[in-house]
Amino acid sequence: MSEQFRKATFAGGCFWCMVKPFDEEDGIEEVISGYTGGTKPNPTYKEVCSETTGHREAVQITYDPEKVDYEDLVDLFWQQIDPTDAGGQFHDRGHSYTTAIYYHDDEQKEIAERSKLKLDESGKFHKPVVTDILPAKAFYLAEDYHQDYHKKNPMHYKMYRKGSGREDYIKGTWG
Template identity: 75%
Template sequence: MSEKQLKKATFAGGCFWCMVKPFDEQPGIHEVVSGYTGGHTKNPTYKEVCSETTGHLEAVEITYDPEIFPYEKLLTLFWQQIDPTDPGGQFHDRGESYTTAIFVHDDDQRQAAEKSKHELEESGKFSKPIVTPIREASVFYPAETYHQDYYKKNPFHYKMYQKGSGRKDFIERYWGVNSE
């Protein structure tokens, strides 16, 4: 397959460790990279991003084949990983770097993201407003190697973190999805 057929999608959903696994082994997903985007610091480190001085959010950049796994399906999966009503972070992770966002790479993605967000707002699933913004994609900086594929490298800690942070229970309660 030529690289021209592959596209990028970028989502911030709180801790990037928990945002890799749901996308990672889906058909048509070629790569999921943990990293930082949306801020002003070039080549930020994890420590810098956690200091809340860079403007960056923890995010994942997904390389996918839209013929096999359409962007709309990525959006559905994204919403099912987050609390889209929380403006201060995700679950036990607080601060700007843990807030949610959909970073769009083109007009088609923007239209799909806006439609998806509107449908979620209209669904009545949440009593509070959907606060996840739709932003223009900017430079994506891959995170340090030890953050990549964290759920594979540290499965026990990953499961403990997912449960302890409150993410697992939230996903199961609001989305009816087993997040194992």
């Protein structure tokens, strides 16, 4: 990885639905699906779904800070999730589907915390914003069939996004 690129890591429920919005942004070099935040090295999808590893499904973004600001990535993240749901995201339930911003340095931590506070105080939601802001931990690549799922399986991806309730929530909340 070039010195100019930085990492951003977000857990927003099902990682299939978190890749495409970031993948379409200028300044994004790569978006990968994986697992982070837990205790088991190199977990499998099945292990993460069993809720025994402590990991969340997440995306790790490699971006060029000369072309896109971390603050813009955080704003885009908020617009993909229900930040008030402590039990998962949409029809995906359990810790592995809960939301978090994993910061890679003090600057990212400050931006994430400020953004969360601003969102919480905005009056947009009737419940508190519960998304965790945590230090980045080891990130484990998800299995190949999870990578770029929206490109490999576009019809299933669209059906899943709609059927899970995510699509309607985003449209209703963010327009």
